[in-house]
């Protein structure tokens with residue numbers, strides 16, 4: 001029995017997690033897996049009604065779960081930093097989900113806005129450090145409202161934090177094309193980035209079978225657009241990984257299909273799986289959201305829960321679905337509804 005905490009969140013988060021659950025149920029039947037869900041209504045709606053995104057004991061309630069499946073949070077009328085720091089960031093940090101994993105593939109049937117990015121050729125993973133780095137709470141503001149006002153935000157890099165994310169990237173590369181690219185900026189950021197570079201080189205020595213290089217983040221951004229097929233595993237700090245993963249998801253063709261995982265590789269705490277997209281208030285409630293980002297995230301979850309064959313089946317169903325223009329949603333130039341895409345996936349998994 002695997003216990004899955006489901007947090008649909010806001011807007012299309014509710015629609016796409018509902019879709020993902022149906023697909024999970026179908027694949028679970030096929031593979032004899034037992035999944036038990038506990039659903040939580042933590043969201044901006046809850047914030048508006050009760051003054052908090054989740055209850056005070058929210059994290060304790062999630063702790064016994066084997067995994068967390070999240071839709072998206074955010075809604076007009078609630079500041080985005082409230083929804084992010086009131087739910088997602090506490091989950092990522094408390095549960096030491098120090099890896100943010102974003103697989104990026106240009107799948108047949110999806111047109112990339114990048115001319116050179118052909119289906120089947122672009123297949124990379126961005127490994128983003130998820131709990132330290134530039135997104136720290138250390139810092140502050142002085143002399144508010146005064147012409148001399150100032151703000152300071154400290155970037156925090158630890159030997160333990162950098163080592164474990166780099167190790168994760170190299171270990172992952174061994175299961176793929178054995179090539180790691182480290183995102184850096186040691187020419188401009190003179191303390192933390194040379195430290196990052198040193199640790200990457202140290203750790204890399206332990207993986208002599210894995211080829212690696214380092215690129216400054218600005219040049220890397222350009223190369224990701226010009227030669228996306230060249231990359232296998234890209235590892236970066238919290239900020240660099242954040243930017244690169246959205247850039248790479250855009251190269252892949254649609255934010256609607258991009259999945260992500262927030263992992264505690266030690267298995268001490270539950271890991272969290274969520275589509276890259278947000279709550280999309282502009283299309284919420286219309287039944288037209290692309291559910292594939294959430295469904296692919298659910299496949300990452302199955303893999304993490306030790307059911308790789310079930311995960312592969314779900315990804316196979318996604319690929320079949322995208323090949324047929326009749327089962328592509330509006331964001332991919334099609335006309336299919338969320339329901340029609342889910343039906344196509346279920347057909348395939350039966």
Ligand code: NAI
Nearest residue numbers: 072073074075080256276277278279280282283289290331
């Ligand atoms: P968004 O990803 O919600 O939407 C951007 C655009 O992409 C919109 O035009 C939307 O209609 C479209 N889109 C997104 N997902 C889609 C899907 N599955 N199918 C079809 N079209 C899709 O990003 P936006 O507009 O910047 O943010 C909206 C809210 O979501 C904000 O409150 C933001 O803070 C929140 N957000 C939450 C995230 C999370 O929970 N992890 C991540 C990103 C944004």
Ligand code: MG
Nearest residue numbers: 242243245246
């Ligand atoms: Mg981002």
